[in-house]
Amino acid sequence: NIPVCLCVIMAANSSTGSATEPPGLETQWREIDNLNQQQLRAGDSWYLLDKRWYDQWKEYVHTGDQNSSSYPGKIDNTELYEDLDSYHLKERLTENEDFVLVPAEAWHKLLSWYDMMDDQPPLERKVVDLPSTVKVEVYPVEIYLCLSSNLESTVSAHAIHQKIRQHFNVSETAESRLWMRNTDTSSERLRNLNMTVLDTCLSSGMVKYTPTIYTLVIYSDSYQGPPGVCGLTNLGNTCFMNSALQCLSNTPPLTEYFLKNSYLEELNFTNPLGMKGEIAEAYADVIKQMWSGRHYSVVPRVFKTKVGHFASQFLGYQQHDSQELLSFLLDGLHEDLNRVKKKEYIELRDADGRPDQEVAEEAWRNHLRRNDSVIVDTFHGLFKSTLVCPQCNKVSVTFDPFCYLSVPLPVSKERVMEVFYVSLDPTAKPTQYRLIVPKAGRVIDLCTALSQATGIHPSQMAVADVFNHHFYRIYQTDEFLSCILDRDDIFVYQLSSGCVDQDGEEVVMAIYMRERSHYRDYGSGGNSYGTSLFGHPLLISVPRAQCTREDLYQLLLKRLATDTNSQDATDGDQSAGAEPSGKEEEDEDEDEEEEEPASCAQANKRLPGRRRYTERRKKALFTMQAVNSNGTTERGMGETDAQPYIAIDWDPDMKKKYYIENEAEKYIKDQSMDVPHQQTTVQLQECLELFTTVETLEEENPWYCPTCKKHQLATKKLDLWSLPEVLIIHLKRFSYTKYSREKLDTIVEFPLR
Structure with missing residues (x-):
């Protein structure tokens, strides 16, 4: 009676190490792009890559510059993990939005060129062969095996019966059974052990194995409740299906049709467009159970299996669009119940100036000659479509049947953005603002919006996306806000003046914080410390005349005043770039004062790299080093670099003694953050009006004008000519452009009567 649970997780060990020297950027892109074109084959391995890292890699290789500021650094899948303890993949990640899939050979090449963040395991997934499709199984079913005689213990299983028996060493003479959990209080026995996982619709948390001869479940029909007031069990991300079923279940004409068994006389088993009546029968079974009054909830497992059998996109347990499922179901029910056994060919006629009423009645009669079912009776209506040629003014009027309205939502012209403002005042903490922008x-x-809140002129601001303690991107003022995602951490830095080019008097420098780690021996190449980034980076504007190491050191020391025990750290005379080892050397040349560089780029070149600087006076708080945009040591930084990146390197002991980490991470919330964000609210009537607005056809979808004898970008207007008994309205929650897709969270108010 003691449950024995075993979680079987298959994962490849991370084989990260030192990255090999990669080929040229053009060669990298060509090799990876060619590999990504290969077809999916069952059994092959593909790997998940963080979309942001992959996009940065593409930007890097397309610049054609090995010293590009877009260097992606080590492969970093941090954003894909639920946590960094178990490295469990986050739920509901979307391909091409959160991650990309690359084949094994492409993955191993990228890994050898760029290495991977320490301790991160690769996200390997297998290609599985499903009925009618082959796909990468991003979310494999987790398998838990349990030996128990207590039916209330919740366990799950995926392997076949014999494999489980072998695992628990069950005697060949002992009887054993499998039970599937329907709800928290009921289970059903899995009798057909030859069914596949797809056929049984098994998912995590559904299977119990009882290797005992005395376990027995007796079901009671004692529950009595209102007919139709019945839940649907979630089989694993099937809420999209259950919500559609609940809507149809509460559509009286359709439900009465099935409860009265009217469908039995109209099942169409020969329709080549139908599903041999199987979808209609499976749906009828679910409706009868829900309206029997004997069930608190129903498990639509057989229905789910049928849907997946005829529409492979709904196989497995990924999330799907409820409207897509509803559209498939209504079409399937219609064809399974179509009273027209043999569809005749009908040649459509143009209106040719005839009255709308006459043309509409003709269109509806033609529709019923090919489509006649309870779905048509209940849900079908007529559109009136009017096309006008912009050249000859030819007017074409047609009437087309519809089953549902997909109405657009008015797109708001404003957007709410949250940013962190970093003031020049070293005593001021970063402040989070909520802004309304176009x-x-x-x-x-x-x-400009932030300027109204802070009083600082927009020309004194620099905007950047901060990711993993470094600047993922520094934006130009003329870039579109659409390139900034809501989930990005946007920092706005106050500068002493606007960004100045090389001919000006000031230059903007990016400052990173790094902590030295273990000591590395590079042999003939010299010695260096490993480093890791921490804290928030800075953007500062520095007069070109103050680009010496000493001036930069003093400037940064003041900027970090509130984050350090600066009084203790600055007692005595210090020099920027002092080696934190505290050792003295006899080399007098290294103690000589350096000349002031002529340009900031020269200053960068003169910042210490692997060369060690020593002082005979008290130790410096930190050292400085020129780096690339990713925070790693830059090689061959040229004179033309317009955006210098400098790393403040802390010795671990100095950081622990002087750097106040808790203080450095603090920020203040502006009053704008306390004002609840008011979601945009529109009326359903507005959506309908937008649906019937005149629009011009796009170049990709022109209309062939019979008068002009060529394709034209005609104007088009849709009107609702006749409405069905039950009108289905689908809200188009996504707004598309040529470059992006945006989810709309607009609240739509609709009248109940």
């Missing part, structure tokens, strides 16, 4: 605006509009 949705189609540019970065300068964001600065």
Whole structure:
């Protein structure tokens, strides 16, 4: 009676190490792009890559510059993990939005070129062969095996019966059974052991194995409740299906049709467009159970199996669009119940100036000659479509049947963005603001909105996306705000003046915080410390005349005043770049004062790299080093670099003694953050009006004008000519452009009567 649970997780060990020297950037892109074109084959391995890292890699290789600021660094899948203890994949990740899939050979090449963040396991997934499709199984079913005689113990299983018997050493003479959990209080026995996992619709948390001869479940029909007031068990991310079923279940004409068994006389087993009546029968079974009054909830497992059998996109347990499922179901029910056994060919006629009423009645009669079912009776209506040629003014009027309305939502012209403002005042903590900006605006509009809240002129601001303690991207003021995602951490830095080019008097420098780690021996190449980034990076504007190491050191020391025990650290005379080992050397040349560089780029070149700087005076708080945009040591930084990156390197002991980490991470919330964000609310009537608005056809979808004898970008207007008994309205929650897709969270209010 003691449960024995075993979680079987298959994962490849991370084989990260030192990255090998990669080929040229053009060669990298060509090799990976060619590998990504290969077809999916069952059994092959593909790997998940963080979309942001992959995009940065693509930007890097397309610049054609090995010293590009877009160097991606080590492969980093941090954003894909639920936590960094178990490295369990986050739920509901979306391909091409959160991650990309690359084949094994491409993965191993990228791994050998760029290495991977320490301790992160690779996200390997297998290609599985499903009925009618082959796909990468991003979310494999987790298998838990349990030996128990207590039916209330919740366990799950995926392997076949014999494999489980062998695992628990069950005697060949002992009887054993499998039970599937329907709800928290009921289970059903899995009798057909020859069924596949797909056929049984098994998912995590559904299977119990009882290797005992005395375990028996007796079901009671004692429950009595209101007919139709019945739940549907979630089989694993099947809420999209259950919500559609509940809507149809509460559609009186359709439900009465099935409860009265009217469907039995109209099942169409020969329709080549139908599903041999199987979808209709499976749906009828679910409806009868829900309206029997004998069930608190129903398990639509057989129905789910049938749907997956005829529509492979709904196989497995991924999330799907409820409207897509509803559309498939209504079409399937219609064809399974179509009263027209043999569809005749009908040649459509143009209106040719005839009255709309006459043309509409003709269109509806033609529709019923090919489509006649309870679905048509209940859900089908007629559109009136009017096309006008912009050249000859030819008007074409047609009437087309519809089953549901997909109405657009008015797109708001404003957007709410949250940013962290970093003041020049070293005593001021970063402040988080909530701003309202134009949705189609540019970065300068964001600065203008923040200027109204802070009183700082927009020209004194620099906007950046901070990711993993470094600048993922520094934006130009003319870039569109659409390139900034809501989940990005956007920092706006106050500068002493606007960003100045090489001919000006000031330059903007990016400052990273790094902690030295273990000591590395590079042999003939010299010695260096390993480093890791921490804290928030900075953007500062520095007068070109103050680009010496000493001036930069003093400037940064003041900027970090509130984050360090600066009084203790600055007692005595210090020099920037002092070696934190505290050792003295006899080399007098290294103690000589350096000349002031002529340009900031020269200053970068003169910052210490692997060369060790020593002082005979008290130790410096930190050292400085020129790095690339990713925070790693830059090689061959040229004179033309417009955006210098400097790393402040802390010795671990010095950091522990002087750097106040808790203080450095603090920030303040502005009052704007306390004001609840009011979601945009529209009326359903507005959506319908937008649906019937005149629009011009796109170039990809022109209309062939019979008068002009060529394709034209005609104007098109849809009107609702006749409505069905039950009108289905689908809200188009996504707004598409040529470059992006946006989820709309607009609240739509609709009248109940």
